[in-house]
Amino acid sequence: MGKVYLVGAGPGDVELLTVKAVRVITSAKVILYDRLVNESILELAPKDCKLVYVGKSDGKHTLPQEEINALLVKFASLYPVVVRLKGGDPFIFGRGAEEALYLSERGIEFEVVPGVSSFYAVPAYAGISITFRKLSSSFAVVTGHEATGKEKSIDWKAFKDIDTVVVLMGVRNRSFICRELISAGRDPSEPVAFIERGTTPSQRVIISNLREVATSPPQVNPPAVMVIGKVVELHHQLRGLLANLRELTQKQKGVLHG
Numbered sequence: 001m002g003k004v005y006l007v008g009a010g011p012g013d014v015e016l017l018t019v020k021a022v023r024v025i026t027s028a029k030v031i032l033y034d035r036l037v038n039e040s041i042l043e044l045a046p047k048d049c050k051l052v053y054v055g056k057s058d059g060k061h062t063l064p065q066e067e068i069n070a071l072l073v074k075f076a077s078l079y080p081v082v083v084r085l086k087g088g089d090p091f092i093f094g095r096g097a098e099e100a101l102y103l104s105e106r107g108i109e110f111e112v113v114p115g116v117s118s119f120y121a122v123p124a125y126a127g128i129s130i131t132f133r134k135l136s137s138s139f140a141v142v143t144g145h146e147a148t149g150k151e152k153s154i155d156w157k158a159f160k161d162i163d164t165v166v167v168l169m170g171v172r173n174r175s176f177i178c179r180e181l182i183s184a185g186r187d188p189s190e191p192v193a194f195i196e197r198g199t200t201p202s203q204r205v206i207i208s209n210l211r212e213v214a215t216s217p218p219q220v221n222p223p224a225v226m227v228i229g230k231v232v233e234l235h236h237q238l239r240g241l242l243a244n245l246r247e248l249t250q251k252q253k254g255v256l257h258g
């Protein structure tokens with residue numbers, strides 16, 4: 001049997017791949033990848049590597065998890081190096097642990113290659129530091145997907161005193177989430193940021209506040225990271241700084257690569 005690598009692809013920018021992820025991808029015989037994986041990463045794969053898309057397409061749902069699990073086992077019996085490539089980090093809302101358990105129960109060797117998660121990298125590219133000495137000493141990361149219809153739904157009151165709340169998969173339920181946070185006792189004028197397609201050339205930042213999102217939500221398209229808290233105010237000062245830094249990095253690269 002081959003070995004399965006559960007690899008984090010980072011949030012979008014190819015340069016946020018880890019050195020280990022690059023090493024594993026460049027030796028893969030088959031790669032199963034998700035919708036949020038930047039497809040230019042796949043260009044790193046060897047020419048003879050089989051690429052299998054297991055994400056959502058044209059309104060169709062993602063391949064059921066059981067089918068993905070079964071494919072991993074099948075490919076592990078055919079190829080020495082199987083890569084399961086996931087957006088961000090495989091263990092942050094990525095079902096990586098479910099796949100790892102499935103493989104472990106079947107005695108298939110696997111390894112997790114953590115990735116740069118969108119929950120902090122996407123805000124960072126928008127000039128938002130989720131902790132900041134004078135503004136935020138605590139943060140929580142929560143899914144916005146579970147808000148309705150779940151047996152044990154999220155208790156938003158628990159987020160009242162957390163300085164920065166980061167919501168993944170929260171676009172559809174954004175108004176509901178903000179209403180819940182206001183009911184929990186958070187200040188309705190508290191700033192809220194949405195960062196769409198973060199770390200990619202089409203990144204878009206939308207700044208609002210809890211009251212506005214609760215009552216007349218701005219247009220936001222997934223994938224987006226939602227950040228609630230005073231640190232959002234840093235965006236105005238830091239984004240310029242980041243843009244300069246990126247420009248500088250580009251120049252340095254230009255020098256390095258001639």
Ligand SMILES: C[S@@+](CC[C@H](N)C(=O)[O-])C[C@H]1O[C@@H](n2cnc3c(N)ncnc32)[C@H](O)[C@@H]1O
Nearest residue numbers: 088089092094117118168169197198223224225
């Ligand atoms: C299923 S979760 C996977 C999270 C991933 N494992 C991680 O660590 O970033 C998908 C959610 O992550 C967020 N996300 C991932 N990549 C993003 C990006 N480039 N820009 C904005 N949000 C992103 C969005 O909230 C999206 O709905």
